Amino acid sequence: MSIQIGQPLPDLEVAVIEDGAPVRRMPSASLLGGPRVVLFAVPGAFTPTCSDHHLPGYVQHFRDFRERGIEVFGMAVNDAYVMQAWAAIQQVPQGLRLLADGNGSFTRALGLEFDGTAYGMGVRARRFALYAEHGVVRQLHVEAPGEFRVSTAEAMLQALTPGTDTPATMG
Template identity: 70%
Template sequence: MTIQIGQTLPDIDIAVIDVDVDIRRASTASLFTGRKAVLFAMPGAFTPTCSERHLPGYVKHYEAFKARGVEVYGMAVNDAYVMKAWAASQHTPAGLLLLADGNGAFTSALGLETDGSAYGLGLRARRFALYADDGMVEQLYVEHPGELRVTTAEAMLAALPPR
């Protein structure tokens, strides 16, 4: 079942990639508790839409999120080494953390997985974005397959509650 507005994000151990720090493990509770945060997810690192439009928008607007007091996390069902290489290739700024959900445990716990086996991709995250305050989901947007509209950085900035 898909996570709903008003529910607390599940607590799962995940790999965290910050360009200024080596790969580290953290619980999702430690990442989201006590913070206002946007989590956006993409089907995969180095895939066309994710690399050309989705992540670059968050890189471009990262300072605007910071100015609003909002942490930003990007996630894909890829291993930590792929996510680290992708962060470097995308010039991801320090502080914009990428989460490597290698086995899809967090994605599955959120109920936001998709089966890309027909395309040789296996289990992946649906393209989604959510806003959480202190680990509780306050907004959730899920794209229709093939679209990138409601989960862009611009859309999430516009949807954030007033400061």
């Protein structure tokens, strides 16, 4: 069963890729426990939709999130070195942190994994975005297989805009 609105995010160690610094391993609670956090996940770094649309949308709108006082994290079930190379190629701005969930432990703890072995990918993260306050999930947007609508940067900005009719849970 996947994580639900109102539940705390799991606390497991992940690798952090940030601002060209050396890779660090940190507890997810220390990263995602801030007052306002968006975490989006992609099935894989360097995959077409992830590289052409998903991460670039968050790069493009990063300032919009920061102006609202929201920290942004992106995650994939890839090793830290792949995520580091992806961040460099995608020109991820300072402050937008990528998390490498190399073994998929954090993804499994969220209950948001999918089995991509039929595609030669192993277990990966489903495409999703969530909003948390102080480590508690307040919104969760999980994509249906093969879709890319509810977890985009634009969709999250709209969902976080007061007065919009965007449901808290989708997908």
